[in-house]
Every structure is written in structure tokens, then in C-alpha cells.
Amino acid sequence: MIGRLNHVAIAVQDLxxxxxxxxxxxxxxxxxxxxxxxxxxxxxxxxxxxxxIELMSPLGEGSxxxxxxxxxxxxxxxxxxxxxxDILAARDKLKAQGARVLxxxxxxxxxxxxxxxxxxPKDFLGTLVELEQV
Amino acid sequence: MIGRLNHVAIAVQDLxxxxxxxxxxxxxxxxxxxxxxxxxxxxxxxxxxxxxIELMSPLGEGSxxxxxxxxxxxxxxxxxxxxxxDILAARDKLKAQGARVLxxxxxxxxxxxxxxxxxxPKDFLGTLVELEQV
Numbered sequence: 001m002i003g004r005l006n007h008v009a010i011a012v013q014d015l016x017x018x019x020x021x022x023x024x025x026x027x028x029x030x031x032x033x034x035x036x037x038x039x040x041x042x043x044x045x046x047x048x049x050x051x052x053i054e055l056m057s058p059l060g061e062g063s064x065x066x067x068x069x070x071x072x073x074x075x076x077x078x079x080x081x082x083x084x085x086d087i088l089a090a091r092d093k094l095k096a097q098g099a100r101v102l103x104x105x106x107x108x109x110x111x112x113x114x115x116x117x118x119x120x121p122k123d124f125l126g127t128l129v130e131l132e133q134v
Numbered sequence: 135m136i137g138r139l140n141h142v143a144i145a146v147q148d149l150x151x152x153x154x155x156x157x158x159x160x161x162x163x164x165x166x167x168x169x170x171x172x173x174x175x176x177x178x179x180x181x182x183x184x185x186x187i188e189l190m191s192p193l194g195e196g197s198x199x200x201x202x203x204x205x206x207x208x209x210x211x212x213x214x215x216x217x218x219x220d221i222l223a224a225r226d227k228l229k230a231q232g233a234r235v236l237x238x239x240x241x242x243x244x245x246x247x248x249x250x251x252x253x254x255p256k257d258f259l260g261t262l263v264e265l266e267q268v
Contacts, residue, residue, distance in 0.1 A: 001160055001161030001162070002160045002161060002162050002182065003182070003183055004182055004183045004184045004185075005139070005142070005182050005184060005185040005187070008139070008142060008214060010259050010260075010261060012259055018259055021257075021258060021259055024231070025228065025231050025233055025257075025258075026135055026136045026216070026258075027135030027136060027227075028135070028136050048136070048137070048138060048139050048216070049137055049138050050138045050139060050184045050185055051138075051139040051184055051185055053139070053214075055259075072260050074256060074259065074260045075259030075260040075261065076259070076260035076261065077211045077214070077260075077261055080142060080187075080211070082160070082182070093161075094159065097158070097159050099159055122208060123155075123159075124155060124159075124160075125144050125146055125152055125155055125189075125208065125209030125210070126144075126146075126206050126208045126209040126210035126211075127144060127209065127210065127211055
């Protein structure tokens with residue numbers, strides 16, 4: 001069911017410092033910061049030849065990653081995102097197997113403008129999993 | 135400097151259960167378990183079209199991931215691995231910028247038979263980073 005590893009997301013408090021780590025220290029290509037007020041985050045993509053790292057920091061009040069960055073002030077891996085062809089079919093198959101889908105269970109339009117769902121980390125080896133329909 | 139995202143490693147206590155999550159629930163292709171006594175782990179690779187997930191569980195006494203799985207009994211992301219062309223050049227550049235290389239600082243032969251180094255998570259956004267020369 002799952003396809004490509006679309007990205008690994010790292011949440012940080014200080015996005016400029018995070019950009020410096022990937023751009024200057026690790027020598028990778030990064031995109032300009034993209035504020036996404038509707039998602040409560042500002043994101044920067046680290047472009048690797050086969051995949052991406054998504055650096056994100058909280059934006060505005062009540063950001064969904066606020067508690068995470070408070071617990072991990074130096075940053076931490078927040079989630080991994082796998083691509084699927086059909087997100088509703090994927091959701092229904094996962095639910096039938098007892099896996100928990102977060103939120104309402106209805107796909108939302110994610111940070112890349114595509115339908116996404118998040119799966120409960122306790123059902124996926126302690127890893128928050130995002131599914132993105134591509 | 136960094137190239138492809140070679141893999142994301144997830145450490146677990148129960149490798150059979152972890153395999154079931156990726157093979158049965160997420161419908162991915164996985165490899166047979168590969169015991170690596172010299173590294174203190176047993177590994178299974180989840181083969182994605184563009185990258186890999188490495189599932190690993192402790193093997194034998196004093197496994198390097200024993201403390202991690204004790205802290206994260208349900209599993210957790212242990213590290214991410216980026217490919218580099220020249221691991222010694224990468225190491226020297228990173229050290230010159232003040233980044234900490236773990237262990238002796240000399241590359242070891244990693245789980246894939248290639249030279250690897252690990253970088254201190256506190257210098258890399260709370261993420262343990264493996265570099266692998268390919």
C-alpha cells in the first residue's frame with residue numbers, strides 16, 4: 001500500500017538555526033521559508049536527490065507542533081510521510097485492521113496542497129505517520 | 135555535502151511485531167531478518183520505491199540500541215542516514231564547523247558493509263544522523 005517516502009519532518013523552535021544546520025553544516029539545498037498560517041507552521045524543505053526533509057517551526061497561536069517543540073526545544077523528528085495512491089482506500093484498509101486514524105478520519109489538505117491523514121504513533125512503532133495522496 | 139536519504143531507522147523491542155506493521159498493515163515489501171551480531175542488532179529492511187526504512191531490534195548482550203528500546207518500548211525513530219561521497223572529507227568539514235562526531239571519530243563498517251559515522255543529535259536538531267559512504 002505505501003509508496004515513496006515523501007519526507008521526514010523535523011520540528012524545531014528556531015527555523016533559522018535549523019536552516020543553518022542543513023544548509024551550512026550539512027551542505028544541502030534548502031527552499032525559502034514558507035509560512036502556512038492555515039497549518040500553524042512555517043516550513044522549509046531540504047531537497048535531497050531522492051526525498052525531502054521538512055523543517056518546520058510553530059507559527060501563530062495554538063500551532064499543532066507547539067507542545068512538541070516545547071518538549072524538544074533542540075528539535076526532533078516529528079513524523080514520516082508515505083505516499084499512497086488512494087487515501088480513502090488506504091484509510092479504510094487501515095481502520096479495518098484496527099489502526100487508529102487521527103482527527104475526524106477525513107483527509108485534510110496538507111502542507112503540499114494534497115489530501116493527507118495522520119496515523120496514531122502507538123499503532124506504528126512509536127512513529128507519527130502521515131499518508132499523502134499523490 | 136549530503137546526498138540521498140539512505141534510510142530512516144526505527145528501533146523496536148519486538149521485531150516480528152514491527153514487521154507485521156509494515157508488511158501486513160502498511161502493505162510494504164520487507165526483507166528477511168538479518169542478524170548482525172557484530173553490531174548487536176537484527177535488521178529488516180522495508181523497501182520503498184525511493185528509500186528504505188530499517189527496522190532493528192537488540193541482539194545479544196550490550197546492544198547499542200538496548201537503552202533506546204528500554205526508553206521506547208513501543209518503538210521509535212532511532213536515526214536517519216544520509217549518503218556522502220567521501221566520509222573522511224565530510225567528517226573533517228563537520229568537525230571544522232564544530233559538529234561532534236560520535237565514538238573515536240574513525241569510520242566503522244556499518245550494517246550495510248560500508249564506512250559509516252554517527253553525528254551528535256544535539257548538533258543536528260535532536261536527530262541522530264548517520265553518514266554512509268556509498
